Amino acid sequence: MHILVTGGAGFIGSHTCEALIKRGDKVTVIDNFDPFYDRAIKENNIFKLKESNAFTLIEGNVEFADTLNKIRGQKIDAILHLAAKAGVRPSIQDPLGYEINNVQATIKLLEFAVDQKINQFVFASSSSVYGENPNYPWKEAEPELKPISPYAATKLAGEGMGHVFSHLYGIHFVALRFFTVYGPRQRPDLAINKFVRLISKGEEIPFYGDGSTSRDYTYIDDIVSGILKAISYDKKKFNVFNLGNDATISLKQMVEIISETLGIPAKINYLPLQPGDVPITSACIKHSKKSLGFSPETKFSEGIRKYINWLNV
Numbered sequence: 001m002h003i004l005v006t007g008g009a010g011f012i013g014s015h016t017c018e019a020l021i022k023r024g025d026k027v028t029v030i031d032n033f034d035p036f037y038d039r040a041i042k043e044n045n046i047f048k049l050k051e052s053n054a055f056t057l058i059e060g061n062v063e064f065a066d067t068l069n070k071i072r073g074q075k076i077d078a079i080l081h082l083a084a085k086a087g088v089r090p091s092i093q094d095p096l097g098y099e100i101n102n103v104q105a106t107i108k109l110l111e112f113a114v115d116q117k118i119n120q121f122v123f124a125s126s127s128s129v130y131g132e133n134p135n136y137p138w139k140e141a142e143p144e145l146k147p148i149s150p151y152a153a154t155k156l157a158g159e160g161m162g163h164v165f166s167h168l169y170g171i172h173f174v175a176l177r178f179f180t181v182y183g184p185r186q187r188p189d190l191a192i193n194k195f196v197r198l199i200s201k202g203e204e205i206p207f208y209g210d211g212s213t214s215r216d217y218t219y220i221d222d223i224v225s226g227i228l229k230a231i232s233y234d235k236k237k238f239n240v241f242n243l244g245n246d247a248t249i250s251l252k253q254m255v256e257i258i259s260e261t262l263g264i265p266a267k268i269n270y271l272p273l274q275p276g277d278v279p280i281t282s283a284c285i286k287h288s289k290k291s292l293g294f295s296p297e298t299k300f301s302e303g304i305r306k307y308i309n310w311l312n313v
């Protein structure tokens with residue numbers, strides 16, 4: 001298959017491209033090396049991929065016509081749309097920038113899919129679309145989706161646009177709601193990456209709230225395996241799947257596990273809760289297990305051990 005992967009130089013994208021090439025696919029990546037974090041990290045993510053004949057990189061913005069024109073006319077079997085401005089907190093300062101990168105870009109890519117007769121479209125959504133919903137664990141069929149950050153609202157809008165295009169043009173649209181993904185190459189703004197680096201250097205970690213906020217952390221290999229299944233999923237024209245780990249870990253437990261694995265006590269700087277952050281994320285994965293065959297295998301302590309080994313700190 002030839003897969004168009006947007007955001008392929010990022011954390012989740014670079015791992016997925018490696019898995020696609022390993023199974024024999026051809027991959028074209030579009031990435032604009034968004035300055036949200038250091039370009040050098042992204043260059044490093046795709047350093048090995050660039051050696052493969054099956055890998056092509058187009059540097060540019062998904063929402064710009066001249067970027068998409070570079071692949072117009074090529075046979076593409078599926079689009080994996082991961083490109084986005086990620087991150088909840090920065091989206092509060094730049095809602096319009098998030099709307100352009102996340103919503104307008106998704107619409108442009110959906111129009112491209114229709115024009116190029118590309119029938120399979122996998123979209124990176126997020127657990128944040130559930131907002132502060134108290135009906136744990138969260139199910140895909142939950143009708144009350146009330147995002148509490150601009151980032152989350154753009155992800156819900158992307159799902160909505162996917163539904164429109166699948167209804168109007170028959171595109172197979174699969175939205176994957178990722179629950180906090182971690183592992184090698186994790187984005188530098190995410191807590192696990194920050195905490196491991198700071199604790200290993202004996203520095204203070206910023207600790208928001210009383211430690212009871214909880215996340216359903218999902219290891220990168222499990223996410224990649226879910227994405228590969230979604231690329232071949234064709235049972236329904238539109239579907240939404242939670243990709244989570246079915247186990248919620250509190251901030252306090254997360255710090256304890258990192259600290260135990262490193263063998264270094266954590267120095268904690270207690271700070272107030274951040275606006276836009278939800279108190280708990282918790283995935284029900286019955287639907288993704290049954291209909292997608294998703295089956296996360298990595299326990300949190302095991303994933304942290306692998307991550308710390310990779311970081312070599």
Ligand SMILES: NC(=O)c1ccc[n+]([C@@H]2O[C@H](COP(=O)([O-])OP(=O)(O)OC[C@H]3O[C@@H](n4cnc5c(N)ncnc54)[C@H](O)[C@@H]3O)[C@@H](O)[C@H]2O)c1
Pocket residue numbers: 006007008009010011012013030031032033034035036042060061062063081082083084085086087101105124125126127177178179180181182187
């Ligand atoms: N990492 C997580 O825990 C998590 C959780 C929920 C959802 N997601 C979603 O998964 C996707 C991948 O996340 P990630 O953690 O790998 O983030 P990332 O920032 O590492 O990767 C995103 C990539 O998209 C590129 N990009 C951004 N805007 C672009 C544009 N307009 N045109 C072209 N390229 C653009 C960036 O340069 C970056 O390389 C994102 O859509 C994110 O919102 C991630």
